[in-house]
């Protein structure tokens with residue numbers, strides 16, 4: 001059978017299996033089962049990307065979150081063997097309005113519905129996702145339950161209220177690699193980077209490899225000695241699930257690296273932990289940024305880039321002011337033009353030279369626009385200038 005040929009229309013039969021969604025403030029929606037049957041709980045967030053659902057569902061940062069797709073029609077391009085951002089689907093549940101009944105793409109090998117079923121991920125279709133989105137936008141992200149077995153809203157609500165909150169959750173250890181893995185540079189190796197895996201997406205080491213970086217992906221429990229053992233020229237902290245205020249071990253590791261002057265680059269969770277390492281606080285946003293078209297300004301160049309986001313927390317830092325830290329002077333480098341949320345931080349040494357930086361959004365852009373890929377080049381330049389200075393004896 002050719003991949004794009006119409007597949008058996010089992011969705012029509014499954015459309016009869018009822019499913020219930022209940023938010024923690026009691027608002028409920030009825031729909032039909034999509035993906036696995038059963039029951040699931042998590043934090044409800046809405047995601048505004050019009051494309052890229054395979055990358056979204058396999059992004060480990062969504063661990064324990066139930067994603068509501070604002071795009072009204074989901075599943076058109078099925079599921080393929082290339083676009084996974086990690087080893088599995090991580091979302092706790094998936095909420096869509098209109099499910100594609102016949103996937104069509106030359107790369108598709110199965111339907112989204114079938115993939116959700118085979119990975120045991122519970123979803124719901126046929127619900128008013130616009131109403132859920134407006135509700136979450138007004139009231140904020142909240143706990144949610146989806147069930148095909150408990151169809152009494154009051155009973156499901158009781159269980160929703162027993163679920164853990166996202167605030168205070170330390171989840172990096174759930175998603176990280178078991179053993180270190182190495183992603184070789186494409187072409188000549190110029191630098192070695194220790195990437196602490198707090199929920200890394202595969203596109204990140206790929207973007208590094210394209211620039212001559214050999215990436216050693218290390219477990220979330222990596223120590224500074226582990227970094228030294230691989231002779232890292234730079235340290236990277238990935239994106240990842242959970243509350244940054246609960247990741248103390250990683251903050252301590254980063255502080256050790258910064259004291260040593262090791263070049264640092266962080267993405268998303270890596271931006272929040274950089275903020276904490278610099279002595280700044282983090283806080284929970286009302287409903288977060290989850291999408292692929294958020295405007296961000298680089299305050300250094302005044303250029304605006306359209307960027308991919310997936311964060312529920314943010315760094316609390318004064319925009320336009322210097323922050324003195326034990327490692328140098330920190331500043332907010334990027335802001336979101338929708339709401340002035342801090343989207344990037346940079347640290348400069350006493351000579352005003354860039355020493356470390358991070359962004360709250362996703363320059364690896366999977367899925368998403370590639371406006372911000374210059375940040376990987378900035379990391380390479382940072383390691384280059386640092387290695388030049390150490391050969392000249394001026395580290």
Ligand SMILES: NC(=O)CC[C@H](N)C(=O)O
Pocket residue numbers: 061238239240241242243244267268269270310311312313314
């Ligand atoms: N994508 C991420 O790294 C998310 C970071 C953090 N878990 C948040 O929700 O803000």
